Amino acid sequence: MSTDIERLLAEATDDSDQPMRHSVDDIVGRGRRSVRNRRLANLVTATLSTAAVVGGVTVWSANRPAGVAPAGGGQTVAIDAETGGTIKPAPPVSGLSDAEIIKRCSDWDAEFLRDQPPGMPVPPDGSGPIGAGWTVPLKSGVGTGDKFTALIVSPDRKVVAFCGLTKPAYPIGESSYGRDSLAQISRLPDGQQTKDSLGQPKEAPSRTRPCGPGWCRTTDEVKRVVVEYPGQDLRSALMGDDGYFLWRPFSITKPSTKPAVRPGKPGNPGLITVRLRGYDDAGKKVFDHYILTNG
Amino acid sequence: MRRRDEADFTEFAAATLGRLRRTAYLMCGDWHRAEDAAQDALVRIYRRWDKLNRIHGLNTYAHKVVVSVVFDQSKRPWRREHSTAEPGELPRPDGATIIDDRQLVIAALEGIPTGQRACVVLRHYADLSIEETAQVLGITVGTVKSQTSRGLVHLRELLSERTSL
Numbered sequence: 426m427s428t429d430i431e432r433l434l435a436e437a438t439d440d441s442d443q444p445m446r447h448s449v450d451d452i453v454g455r456g457r458r459s460v461r462n463r464r465l466a467n468l469v470t471a472t473l474s475t476a477a478v479v480g481g482v483t484v485w486s487a488n489r490p491a492g493v494a495p496a497g498g499g500q501t502v503a504i505d506a507e508t509g510g511t512i513k514p515a516p517p518v519s520g521l522s523d524a525e526i527i528k529r530c531s532d533w534d535a536e537f538l539r540d541q542p543p544g545m546p547v548p549p550d551g552s553g554p555i556g557a558g559w560t561v562p563l564k565s566g567v568g569t570g571d572k573f574t575a576l577i578v579s580p581d582r583k584v585v586a587f588c589g590l591t592k593p594a595y596p597i598g599e600s601s602y603g604r605d606s607l608a609q610i611s612r613l614p615d616g617q618q619t620k621d622s623l624g625q626p627k628e629a630p631s632r633t634r635p636c637g638p639g640w641c642r643t644t645d646e647v648k649r650v651v652v653e654y655p656g657q658d659l660r661s662a663l664m665g666d667d668g669y670f671l672w673r674p675f676s677i678t679k680p681s682t683k684p685a686v687r688p689g690k691p692g693n694p695g696l697i698t699v700r701l702r703g704y705d706d707a708g709k710k711v712f713d714h715y716i717l718t719n720g
Numbered sequence: 721m722r723r724r725d726e727a728d729f730t731e732f733a734a735a736t737l738g739r740l741r742r743t744a745y746l747m748c749g750d751w752h753r754a755e756d757a758a759q760d761a762l763v764r765i766y767r768r769w770d771k772l773n774r775i776h777g778l779n780t781y782a783h784k785v786v787v788s789v790v791f792d793q794s795k796r797p798w799r800r801e802h803s804t805a806e807p808g809e810l811p812r813p814d815g816a817t818i819i820d821d822r823q824l825v826i827a828a829l830e831g832i833p834t835g836q837r838a839c840v841v842l843r844h845y846a847d848l849s850i851e852e853t854a855q856v857l858g859i860t861v862g863t864v865k866s867q868t869s870r871g872l873v874h875l876r877e878l879l880s881e882r883t884s885l
Binding site: 436446 | 784
């Protein structure tokens with residue numbers, strides 16, 4: 426019997442002489458600030474990152490020797506036949522090695538697995554923690570800078586992890602980490618959303634979805650994706666292996682367990698509609714996809 | 721968070737803060753760290769409150785988060801644990817006062833491996849079932865049984881060298 430141990434443990438935790446230093450209200454206040462700061466940090470990071478990418482691409486483009494194409498699938502500045510606008514090149518590929526990216530993301534993966542809600546098996550998707558054998562089909566970042574966004578795929582090709590970090594050491598810096606089961610991910614144009622009569626994304630009748638937070642997957646025939654952000658220049662998405670592409674590089678937003686693609690509410694000022702167009706080698710449009718997002 | 725949700729969270733936090741702090745204290749042996757851990761855990765729960773199933777498993781989840789925070793604390797260089805609580809170093813209970821008994825138990829807990837300590841605390845203090853403990857620690861039911869059993873044996877050995885149960 427362990428009743429004696431239970432009694433001793435109960436006595437050892439007598440906290441009558443250890444008053445609380447903080448109240449529940451303090452905790453609620455910290456919670457509110459935490460949520461608010463995270464939103465603010467996401468906004469600031471996204472803004473700074475966009476500025477860094479645009480600045481980096483501009484400086485690099487200006488200094489590169491003639492005939493050398495920008496990173497990201499050899500895309501150069503082009504004119505969009507549909508809108509007549511200028512399409513900016515894709516963001517650069519991170520110079521960090523795949524092994525380094527997996528190493529930096531592994532602590533966040535461990536935290537993600539530890540924090541699974543009750544009732545979820547650990548690991549929730551059965552593929553184990555990220556590590557040796559996992560591959561990196563896509564990584565975005567400036568040079569070997571600490572800030573990067575990457576997708577990491579399990580050896581059995583059942584799971585894709587999304588990892589966006591700003592600092593090399595866990596748990597410092599902003600992070601965005603999540604895992605998706607590839608069984609639930611379709612490849613555009615499968616799962617494509619068109620616009621409804623109110624201009625809102627209209628969900629296609631599909632049991633799967635083509636996108637995670639900041640990324641999507643398409644078929645191998647698609648060689649170029651054009652991203653239309655409201656109020657921003659047209660931009661090429663960074664394309665990776667196996668049809669993965671990032672339409673929101675340096676995305677430091679907390680991934681949601683809900684599908685990233687969902688119908689929105691007309692007039693909701695917190696949401697924007699992003700349009701993604703995919704083209705094959707011959708310039709033929711393969712998909713025209715609309716995403717409702719919070720930025 | 722909606723006002724109704726926040727009221728629910730406040731009620732939950734008020735009901736669990738003390739217990740989470742005491743559980744964390746048994747895990748780390750320091751009241752200040754324990755309170756920090758309980759607070760951090762509740763802030764993490766606040767951030768995910770909208771997504772949590774509040775009918776089933778919330779207590780287990782709260783323990784999972786607080787244990788995770790305690791483990792994270794001990795990983796940080798400025799808070800890394802250096803267990804020196806070898807059996808010979810346990811404090812002797814002068815006059816068998818209650819305070820000495822408490823310190824004796826905490827020192828003995830610090831003397832057993834972290835995994836065994838977590839199993840013993842969750843099973844025999846937090847009243848979690850074997851399955852819930854397995855869920856909290858991310859290990860199998862069989863491992864919980866063996867770790868708890870070893871932890872209890874180890875704890876008794878350490879305690880019996882200085883006092884009789």
